[in-house]
Amino acid sequence: MALWGGRFSAGPAQSAAILSRSIHFDWVLAPYDIRVNIAHVRGLESTGVLSHADSEKIMVALLALGEEIAAGSFHPIAADEDVHSAIERGLIAKLGELGGAFRAGRSRNDLVVTDFKLYLIDHMIALGASLTELIEEFTNKADEYKSAIAPGFTHLQHAQPINFGHELAKHSQALLRDASRIHDWLARNSLSPLGAGALAGSALVPHPERSADELGFSGAHQNSIDAVSDRDFVSEALFVMAGIGTHLSRIGEEYTLWSTTEFGWAKLDDAFSTGSSIMPQKKNPDIAELARGKSGRLVGNLMTVLTMLKGLPFAYNRDLQEDKEPTFDSMNTLLTLLPALTGMVGTTSFDTQRMAAGAVSSHALATEIADFLAKAGVPFATAHEISGRCVQVAEERSLDVHELSDADLLAIDSRLTSELRANLSAVGAISSRTSIGATSTTSLIKQIHDLNARNQKFIQYFDSKRSDFLEMITL
Ligand code: ARG
Numbered sequence: 001m002a003l004w005g006g007r008f009s010a011g012p013a014q015s016a017a018i019l020s021r022s023i024h025f026d027w028v029l030a031p032y033d034i035r036v037n038i039a040h041v042r043g044l045e046s047t048g049v050l051s052h053a054d055s056e057k058i059m060v061a062l063l064a065l066g067e068e069i070a071a072g073s074f075h076p077i078a079a080d081e082d083v084h085s086a087i088e089r090g091l092i093a094k095l096g097e098l099g100g101a102f103r104a105g106r107s108r109n110d111l112v113v114t115d116f117k118l119y120l121i122d123h124m125i126a127l128g129a130s131l132t133e134l135i136e137e138f139t140n141k142a143d144e145y146k147s148a149i150a151p152g153f154t155h156l157q158h159a160q161p162i163n164f165g166h167e168l169a170k171h172s173q174a175l176l177r178d179a180s181r182i183h184d185w186l187a188r189n190s191l192s193p194l195g196a197g198a199l200a201g202s203a204l205v206p207h208p209e210r211s212a213d214e215l216g217f218s219g220a221h222q223n224s225i226d227a228v229s230d231r232d233f234v235s236e237a238l239f240v241m242a243g244i245g246t247h248l249s250r251i252g253e254e255y256t257l258w259s260t261t262e263f264g265w266a267k268l269d270d271a272f273s274t275g276s277s278i279m280p281q282k283k284n285p286d287i288a289e290l291a292r293g294k295s296g297r298l299v300g301n302l303m304t305v306l307t308m309l310k311g312l313p314f315a316y317n318r319d320l321q322e323d324k325e326p327t328f329d330s331m332n333t334l335l336t337l338l339p340a341l342t343g344m345v346g347t348t349s350f351d352t353q354r355m356a357a358g359a360v361s362s363h364a365l366a367t368e369i370a371d372f373l374a375k376a377g378v379p380f381a382t383a384h385e386i387s388g389r390c391v392q393v394a395e396e397r398s399l400d401v402h403e404l405s406d407a408d409l410l411a412i413d414s415r416l417t418s419e420l421r422a423n424l425s426a427v428g429a430i431s432s433r434t435s436i437g438a439t440s441t442t443s444l445i446k447q448i449h450d451l452n453a454r455n456q457k458f459i460q461y462f463d464s465k466r467s468d469f470l471e472m473i474t475l
Contacts, residue, residue, distance in 0.1 A: 002081070002085070003081075003084070003085050003088065003103075003108070017081070020081060020318075021080075021081055021082070022081070022082045022083075022321050022324070023076045023080045023081060023082050023083060023085075023086060024076075025324055025325050025328060026082050026083045026112075026324055027075075027076055027083055027086070028119065028328060029083045029112075029115040029116065029119055029324075030066075030069045030083050030086075030087065031066060031069065031070070031473070032114075032115040032116075032118040032119050032122075032473075033083050033084060033087055033111065033115045034062050034063075034065060034066040034069070034087065035066075035118065035215070035472075035473055035475070036111060036114045036115055036118065036194060036211075036215065037062055037087070037102060037111075038059055038062055038063075038475065039194065039211040039214045039215050040102065040105075040106050040111075040194065040205065040211060041055050041058050041059055041062070041102050042055070042059075042210075042211070042214065043105075043195075043205035043207065043210055043211050044101075044102070044104060044105060044204065044205060046205075046207075046210065047204060047205060047206070047207075049104055049105065049204050049205075050101060050102075050104075054098060054101065057095060057098060058091070058095065058098065058099075058101065058102050061091055061094040061095050061099070062087075062091065062102075063475060064094070065087065065090045065091060065094070066475075068090075074090055077089075082108070082112075083115070084108050084111055084112065088100065088102075088103065104204050105197065105202040105203065105204030105205045106194065106195070106197060106202060106205070107196075107197050107198035107199075107228075107316075109196070109197070109198050109199065109228040109316040110193050110194050110195065110196040110197055110198075110224075110227065110228055111194070112320075112321075113193045113196075113227065113228060113230070113231075114192060114193050114194040114215070116234070116323070116324065116327075117189065117192075117193065117233055118215065118473075120189070120233060120234070120237050120327070120331075121186065121189070121190075121216075121469065122469055122473075123331045123335070124182050124185055124186060124237060124240075125186070125462055125465045125466050125469060126335060126466075127182060127241070127244075127331065127334055127335065127338075128179055128182040128183070128186075128458065128461075128462040128465075129459070129462040129463070129466065130334075130335060130338040130339065130342075131175055131178055131179050131182070131244065131338065131458075132179060132455055132458050132459045132462065133338070133339075133342050134175060134338055134341060134342045134345065135172045135175045135176060135179065135451070135455045135458075136452075136455055136459075137342050137345045137346045138168055138169065138171045138172040138175070138345060139169065139172045139448055139451045139452055139455065140346075141165075141168045141345060141346070141348075142165040142166070142168040142169035142172065142444065142447075142448055142451075143165065143448050144165070145163075145164045145165040145168060145350060145352070146163065146165035146441050146444050146445065146448070147163070147165070147441050148163065148164035148165060148350065148352040148355060148356070149161055149162075149163065149164065149352075149355065149356040149359045149426045149427065149430065150162055150163075150164040150167060150265070150355035150356065150358070150359055151355070151358045151359045151360075151361070151362075151364060152167070152364075152439075157362070158358070158361060158362035158363075158364045159364065160364055160365075160367055160429060161359040161360055161364055161365070161426035161429050161430055162359075162430065162439045163430050163439045163440065163441060163444055164350065164352070164355055165441075165444050165448075166439045166443075166444050166447070169444065169447055169448060169451060171247070171251055172451045172455070173451070174247045175244075175247060176451070176454055176455065176458070178240065178243055178244045178247060179455075179458045180458075181240045181243065182240060182462075183458065183461060185233075185236055185237060185240055186465065188233075188236070189232075189233035189236070189237075190217050190218040190219070191212070191217060191218065191219050191220060191221050191222070191227075192208060192211060192212035192215055192217035192219070192220050192221060193221050193227035193228060193230070194208060194211045194212065194215070194220075195207070195208025195211060195212075195220060195221070195224075196208070196221055196224035196225075196227035196228050197224060198228070198316065199224060199225050199228055199229075199315050199316060200224055200225075201224040208220035208221065214472075215472060216468060216469065216471075216472035225314060225315055226314065228315060228316045229312070229313075229314045229315045229316060229317075229320075231305065231309055231320060231323050234305055234323045234327055235302065235305050235306055235309065237327065237330075238301055238302040238305055238326065238327060238330055239302055241298055241301075241302075241330040241331065241333075241334055242295075242298045242299045242301070242302040242330070244298070244334060245294060245295040245298030245299065245330075245333075245334070246295055246298075246299070248291045248292075248294070248295065248337060248338075248341060249291060249292045249293075249294070249295035250292075251288075251291060251341070251345075252287075252288040252289060252290070252291030252292035252293075252341075253288075253292050255268070255285055255288035255291075255344070255345075255348065256285045256288045256289055256292065258350075259273075259285045259288070264351060264354050265350050265351055265354060265355050266348050266349075266350055266351075267348065267349045267350070267351065268283065268285055268287075268288075268344065268347075268348055269344070269347035269348065270283075271343070271347060272287050272340070272343055272344035272347055272348075273285055273286065273287070274286040287340050287341060287343075287344045288341075288344065290337065290340075291337060291341050294333050294337055297329060297330070297333060298330050298333060298334070300326075301326035301327070301329055301330045302326075302330075304322070304326045305322075305323055305326055305327070308320075308322045308323065356426065359426040360400060360402055360425070360426050361400055362400070363391045363394065363400055363401040363402075364400075364426075364429075365400075365401055365402045365423075365424050365425070365426075365429060366387045366388070366390065366391050366401050367387070367429075368420075368423040368424055368428070368429050368432075369383075369386070369387040369390055369401065369416070369420065369423075369424075370383040370384050370386070370387040371383075371423070372416075372419075372420045372423050373386060373387070373413075373415055373416070376415055378415060386412065386413045386415075386416070387401075389412055389413075390404060390409065390412055390416075393408065393412060401424075402424040402425070406418045406421065
């Protein structure tokens with residue numbers, strides 16, 4: 001059903017109508033559209049544009065339509081251009097001419113952006129909650145492995161021994177930053193665009209703050225043109241989701257690597273791995289790989305929207321209709337990926353013996369020698385040289401640096417006394433790093449405590465946001 005016609009002698013060409021349609025993807029906005037329209041109808045009643053009786057009739061019809069949509073008994077048809085026209089069709093079917101009265105004083109321009117903002121608020125809350133579950137899982141695993149020893153890598157080469165729980169806790173840190181970005185997004189994108197009309201504000205409902213309050217926003221927009229043209233809340237949400245996607249991708253890469261035969265660290269649970277149709281022996285880390293692979297579309301969707309926005313005059317332009325599909329795709333992708341990845345992380349076990357066995361190979365304790373000398377007052381550049389010399393001697397003898405005897409070490413430099421021996425073990429190296437955020441078990445226990453406290457705050461925050469949202473949307 002077209003929402004215009006008076007000045008046109010003919011409807012759009014079929015090809016133009018097909019191109020213009022968005023109903024096949026914007027139908028998910030229907031519950032928000034019903035809610036926003038109800039707030040608008042109350043506004044029309046409060047200014048006397050609609051009588052109390054008419055506004056009641058429209059509201060009852062909108063509520064009934066909302067229920068039919070939820071039950072699947074009212075659905076879009078090919079002739080509907082978008083969610084807004086489908087809902088108006090449903091209303092006219094119920095009320096006749098009165099069904100066309102509710103859109104006085106508002107435009108699809110302010111309606112669509114209000115619907116979409118509510119969709120994103122609703123889903124960003126769900127995303128935040130889902131993220132906290134993954135954070136909790138990583139933090140629990142960090143606790144489980146808080147005394148496990150593993151090689152730490154830089155450039156994917158053995159670097160220094162580390163506590164494996166510390167390695168896992170780093171993911172909680174990164175994901176908590178994502179949670180805080182969702183928190184900030186919710187705080188920053190809390191102004192209602194409703195009442196902006198097509199671009200100039202509404203002469204019929206001159207108090208946008210009223211519907212803003214009813215819809216749970218913290219206030220109304222400050223500029224009606226900005227309100228209908230702003231899609232920062234979309235690109236920012238896509239950035240937050242691309243950032244999460246990038247983290248999940250790097251996590252996926254680590255688990256894929258750790259589960260190779262060569263590493264042999266991670267044992268993935270059967271429920272979170274897959275087999276091969278041809279090679280009976282195979283157990284593949286598909287969940288980790290999909291976590292890595294999904295980052296492509298998550299980053300791509302951000303680029304799609306930023307590129308669409310670039311060069312647009314600041315007002316409503318039909319290009320803006322292209323904001324939805326990438327956003328729905330990113331959101332659906334993450335809301336599907338996160339529970340699977342959380343399940344995989346929670347059920348993966350690690351071979352601590354194998355990890356520990358490799359912790360000191362490739363001269364991973366060479367830094368301990370340099371640190372020992374530096375502590376004894378040797379300038380670090382010299383200490384570094386001496387330690388490098390130890391590595392060279394060890395290499396010549398096909399040994400690891402910590403396998404040199406006390407006599408070998410003394411012969412290289414007289415300051416390499418037998419007291420060095422205590423430092424030349426993975427446990428020694430790890431337990432000597434006790435500062436905040438370092439790899440010792442003592443530091444890690446404090447880190448885990450802090451991670452849990454921070455995550456708990458987010459759990460409560462998303463929970464209370466969820467209840468507020470439900471209270472607003474339920475009528
Ligand atoms: N389907 C449109 C969108 O998503 C709704 C707004 C249409 N407004 C207009 N002036 N044609 O942006």
